[in-house]
Amino acid sequence: MRTIEQVNVELCTHCNLHCLYCPLDRGRPQAFLSVCRYYDLLDDLVGCHVEHLVLSHSAEALQHPGFKHFLDATAEYRRHGGTGEVVINSNMTLMDEDVRRAIIDSGAVDRVIASIDGYDYESFERLRPPADFATIRDNTLALLRERDRPKVWINNCVEDLDGAYSHDFRGLFSLADRVVTSQFHDWGGRVPDAPRQLRAPHGLCQQIRGQLVLFADGRLGKCCFDLNGETAYADSVDEAMGWRRARDIGLMRARMRPLIRGCERCRA
Numbered sequence: 001m002r003t004i005e006q007v008n009v010e011l012c013t014h015c016n017l018h019c020l021y022c023p024l025d026r027g028r029p030q031a032f033l034s035v036c037r038y039y040d041l042l043d044d045l046v047g048c049h050v051e052h053l054v055l056s057h058s059a060e061a062l063q064h065p066g067f068k069h070f071l072d073a074t075a076e077y078r079r080h081g082g083t084g085e086v087v088i089n090s091n092m093t094l095m096d097e098d099v100r101r102a103i104i105d106s107g108a109v110d111r112v113i114a115s116i117d118g119y120d121y122e123s124f125e126r127l128r129p130p131a132d133f134a135t136i137r138d139n140t141l142a143l144l145r146e147r148d149r150p151k152v153w154i155n156n157c158v159e160d161l162d163g164a165y166s167h168d169f170r171g172l173f174s175l176a177d178r179v180v181t182s183q184f185h186d187w188g189g190r191v192p193d194a195p196r197q198l199r200a201p202h203g204l205c206q207q208i209r210g211q212l213v214l215f216a217d218g219r220l221g222k223c224c225f226d227l228n229g230e231t232a233y234a235d236s237v238d239e240a241m242g243w244r245r246a247r248d249i250g251l252m253r254a255r256m257r258p259l260i261r262g263c264e265r266c267r268a
Contacts, residue, residue, distance in 0.1 A: 057224070154172060203253055208263075221234075248260050
């Protein structure tokens with residue numbers, strides 16, 4: 001049985017935030033993923049061992065007008081033997097009561113990752129315009145207090161490693177099932193002035209071995225660092241995991257990454 005470590009699903013290409021460190025191409029055509037195309041992907045995945053199925057990728061997934069249909073499709077996939085921890089990564093701007101209840105009632109989601117950066121409301125709003133910290137705080141707290149909720153993790157990119165977290169931040173952190181903190185990265189070379197110092201492109205990266213991305217236009221690519229569809233090259237799981245991926249792995253091992261479209265600037 002084929003093992004796929006992570007499958008990301010891009011429900012939409014545009015975002016309601018303009019985070020200062022995001023590499024998302026604002027000129028990219030706006031698109032919403034067809035739920036029928038998602039069903040096609042799930043049909044292909046039933047014969048695989050998937051470790052993580054992530055219903056979000058480049059932008060805020062909750063913007064999709066048919067978001068609840070993706071929950072229904074995922075629940076059906078699991079009833080028919082589909083594997084994998086189902087994860088939603090959200091900026092929490094749209095996590096209202098209707099969305100919370102849809103997620104919980106579907107029984108399809110194992111974990112929600114709330115992306116909340118900075119260390120107080122001023123740094124948060126500076127990093128993630130035009131988000132309002134009070135809205136994000138209240139939506140996150142409401143989810144944390146729901147009965148039968150999925151696990152809730154908070155992901156925090158630390159702006160200032162020496163800064164003290166505010167009372168609001170510490171309160172959220174204390175209620176979450178887990179808090180993951182990390183420094184900013186350069187998103188595959190697309191944010192060249194990111195403060196994190198990374199090594200130069202080298203041999204085989206970890207993403208290409210076991211990742212798959214379904215982009216909103218229906219194509220499949222190979223890396224969760226690719227937020228703009230630059231690595232998209234396939235229409236089916238068999239094709240995406242086939243000879244072209246093997247070719248790219250060979251080029252990486254030969255330290256010829258500049259020859260791989262979408263990977264030439266990546267430092268992973």
